Amino acid sequence: xxxxxxxxxxxxxxxxxxxxxxxxxxxxxxxxxxxxxxxxxxxxxxxxxxxxxxxxxxxxxxxxxxxxxxxxxxxxxxxxxxxxxxxxxxxxxxxxxxxxxxxxxxxxxxxxxxxxxxxxxxxxxxxxxxxxxxxxxxxxxxxxxxxxxxxxxxxxxxxxxxxxxxxxxxxxxxxxxxxxxxxxxxxxxxxxxxxxxxxxxxxxxxxxxxxxxxxxxxxxxxxxxxxxxxxxxxxxxxxxxxxxxxxxxxxxxxxxxxxxxxxxxxxxxxxxxxxxxxxxxxxxxxxxxxxxxxxxxxxxxxxxxxxxxxxxxxxxxxxxxxxxxxxxxxxxxxxxxx
Amino acid sequence: xxxxxxxxxxxxxxxxxxxxxxxxxxxxxxxxxxxxxxxxxxxxxxxxxxxxxxxxxxxxxxxxxxxxxxxxxxxxxxxxxxxxxxxxxxxxxxxxxxxxxxxxxxxxxxxxxxxxxxxxxxxxxxxxxxxxxxxxxxxxxxxxxxxxxxxxxxxxxxxx
Numbered sequence: 447x448x449x450x451x452x453x454x455x456x457x458x459x460x461x462x463x464x465x466x467x468x469x470x471x472x473x474x475x476x477x478x479x480x481x482x483x484x485x486x487x488x489x490x491x492x493x494x495x496x497x498x499x500x501x502x503x504x505x506x507x508x509x510x511x512x513x514x515x516x517x518x519x520x521x522x523x524x525x526x527x528x529x530x531x532x533x534x535x536x537x538x539x540x541x542x543x544x545x546x547x548x549x550x551x552x553x554x555x556x557x558x559x560x561x562x563x564x565x566x567x568x569x570x571x572x573x574x575x576x577x578x579x580x581x582x583x584x585x586x587x588x589x590x591x592x593x594x595x596x597x598x599x600x601x602x603x604x605x606x607x608x609x610x611x612x613x614x615x616x617x618x619x620x621x622x623x624x625x626x627x628x629x630x631x632x633x634x635x636x637x638x639x640x641x642x643x644x645x646x647x648x649x650x651x652x653x654x655x656x657x658x659x660x661x662x663x664x665x666x667x668x669x670x671x672x673x674x675x676x677x678x679x680x681x682x683x684x685x686x687x688x689x690x691x692x693x694x695x696x697x698x699x700x701x702x703x704x705x706x707x708x709x710x711x712x713x714x715x716x717x718x719x720x721x722x723x724x725x726x727x728x729x730x731x732x733x734x735x736x737x738x739x740x741x742x743x744x745x746x747x748x749x750x751x752x753x754x755x756x757x758x759x760x761x762x763x764x765x766x767x768x769x770x771x772x773x774x775x776x777x778x779x780x781x782x783x784x
Numbered sequence: 785x786x787x788x789x790x791x792x793x794x795x796x797x798x799x800x801x802x803x804x805x806x807x808x809x810x811x812x813x814x815x816x817x818x819x820x821x822x823x824x825x826x827x828x829x830x831x832x833x834x835x836x837x838x839x840x841x842x843x844x845x846x847x848x849x850x851x852x853x854x855x856x857x858x859x860x861x862x863x864x865x866x867x868x869x870x871x872x873x874x875x876x877x878x879x880x881x882x883x884x885x886x887x888x889x890x891x892x893x894x895x896x897x898x899x900x901x902x903x904x905x906x907x908x909x910x911x912x913x914x915x916x917x918x919x920x921x922x923x924x925x926x927x928x929x930x931x932x933x934x935x936x937x938x939x940x941x942x943x944x
Contacts, residue, residue, distance in 0.1 A: 648833065648834065649833075693836075694836035694837075695836050695837060696834070696836075735850075735851065735852050736852070737845070737852055740845075740851065740852050740853065740854055740883075740884065740885075741835070741845065741852070741854040744835050744836060744837060744838070745836070745837055746836060746837075747835070747836065750833070750845060750852045752847050752850065756830075756847050757831065757833060757847065758833040758844075758845050758846065758847050758852060759833065760833065760835070760836075
């Protein structure tokens with residue numbers, strides 16, 4: 447499995463060359479920043495992502511970023527920013543290409559689409575519908591063929607290639623601020639570094655990248671702030687506590703013993719939540735098996751995996767878990783349980 | 785039904801032409817059956833991994849040769865008292881439409897063959913019997929024929 451799953455780093459490194467070449471061709475100064483290049487995805491997916499990603503990067507340099515003069519005129523720094531990021535999110539791999547350019551000129555896109563006969567003249571379209579026009583075959587905003595673009599073989603090919611991998615492409619564009627193209631790939635083939643833990647006799651896997659820190663507790667470390675709501679004091683910061691056994695319905699009533707483990711996770715920047723588990727078994731790579739196709743969505747669970755002994759262990763989605771707790775869902779769950 | 789007619793066409797008994805085979809199994813003292821064509825395999829009992837927030841009749845998931853198979857406790861699904869899991873329990877893997885699920889039953893008993901006119905609709909439909917499609921009598925025993933489409937929980941039922 448080590449060979450099948452590879453970090454996207456190699457793919458991202460190739461993109462820096464593309465950016466250099468493309469920016470030289472159009473006379474723009476561009477800086478590429480990458481994020482999450484340690485995110486692992488299936489090797490075949492990496493290979494098949496190279497072409498569409500190259501295309502998207504070139505697009506960002508050529509169409510996304512404004513010319514240097516225009517940037518200076520609108521008060522933006524001379525150097526254009528292109529950000530390439532990868533992350534595991536809610537059971538999918540998200541790869542984003544964003545630029546800090548002028549955003550999609552939706553009027554222009556619509557008039558070109560109308561001129562090319564792709565949409566009827568004078569049609570009323572929402573912003574996202576106009577964005578989707580970029581994926582139509584034959585669509586090109588370039589008026590003449592250049593080294594980089596204008597051939598009309600464009601985003602439709604990107605979309606086809608991503609779709610063949612079982613993924614989706616979405617566009618998020620704000621005029622004057624920039625455009626983000628997000629590729630979302632399913633995790634079915636993906637591999638994840640996980641912490642194998644046990645809670646009330648059940649084995650669970652928690653994505654390693656979600657865990658900030660692990661602590662060994664004694665019962666006196668926890669303080670009650672309200673009915674059923676405990677906090678843990680970590681370096682003078684109060685952190686909400688979530689007993690996984692109770693949260694997942696494996697047992698009733700929190701049981702904190704000497705040596706109970708708290709996993710600190712950070713669902714959002716600057717936010718910490720402590721998950722209580724009984725023991726930490728192991729840290730290993732697990733192959734992700736989809737649960738949604740065969741069963742359906744389970745709140746707080748991203749997927750399942752098969753352990754060495756043939757048993758199935760659930761892979762948790764810590765962000766979803768925390769969201770269900772902090773929001774109204776938690777209230778509903780408790781009402782039903784009582 | 786045409787397929788059956790062709791397959792059994794050589795049979796001398798014309799009533800046999802509409803016979804369908806059923807797999808019968810036991811839950812507690814009751815005998816149930818499902819159409820054999822929807823049965824993929826029968827497996828011994830293995831420990832399931834329970835799913836959080838699942839309805840009580842969902843036992844959990846098991847590893848079926850590398851895929852994740854949800855297992856339903858048929859006794860609980862039918863509203864019968866729960867029987868303790870033991871090694872002799874079996875899981876019937878059924879395939880309905882595009883969905884594959886495991887049904888936990890006490891024991892598999894036999895393969896039965898009924899013609900259509902031997903089956904009777906269940907009298908007085910009540911809420912609990914919406915899973916039973918037909919009844920038949922075999923050697924003074926009543927055999928219930930399950931409607932698998934109804935037995936397998938819908939996505940809404942799971943999410944609820």
